[in-house]
Amino acid sequence: MGFLSRWPQAPVKSSSRKSLPPKFLPPCPYCGKPLDPAPKRQRKCKACGKNANVLRSSNRRARIVTERAFDAHWRRERDKEWAALQEQAAQATGQGDLQSARMAY
Numbered sequence: 536m537g538f539l540s541r542w543p544q545a546p547v548k549s550s551s552r553k554s555l556p557p558k559f560l561p562p563c564p565y566c567g568k569p570l571d572p573a574p575k576r577q578r579k580c581k582a583c584g585k586n587a588n589v590l591r592s593s594n595r596r597a598r599i600v601t602e603r604a605f606d607a608h609w610r611r612e613r614d615k616e617w618a619a620l621q622e623q624a625a626q627a628t629g630q631g632d633l634q635s636a637r638m639a640y
């Protein structure tokens with residue numbers, strides 16, 4: 536019975552499979568199920584069939600949001616831009632003495 540004294544089978548196979556890092560899958564903003572594969576811009580959720588959108592903010596972090604949140608975000612951004620443009624225009628027309636101020640230099 537010499538063979539019983541040998542080492543038990545080394546668990547090489549199972550441990551090598553376990554060592555794979557778990558893939559991070561962002562959850563669907565509607566139903567919370569993981570989106571597989573992770574969306575890059577927009578993906579239809581397999582579980583609920585709704586569109587998940589990827590929103591990249593200025594700090595480059597991507598968020599998965601609902602279509603409504605996505606639209607709202609870009610509407611806000613557009614409003615901000617528009618407000619800035621209007622402010623610029625108001626300054627340009629309001630400060631008629633801009634040229635004279637430049638002449639003073």
Ligand SMILES: [Zn+2]
Nearest residue numbers: 563566580583
């Ligand atoms: Zn879903």
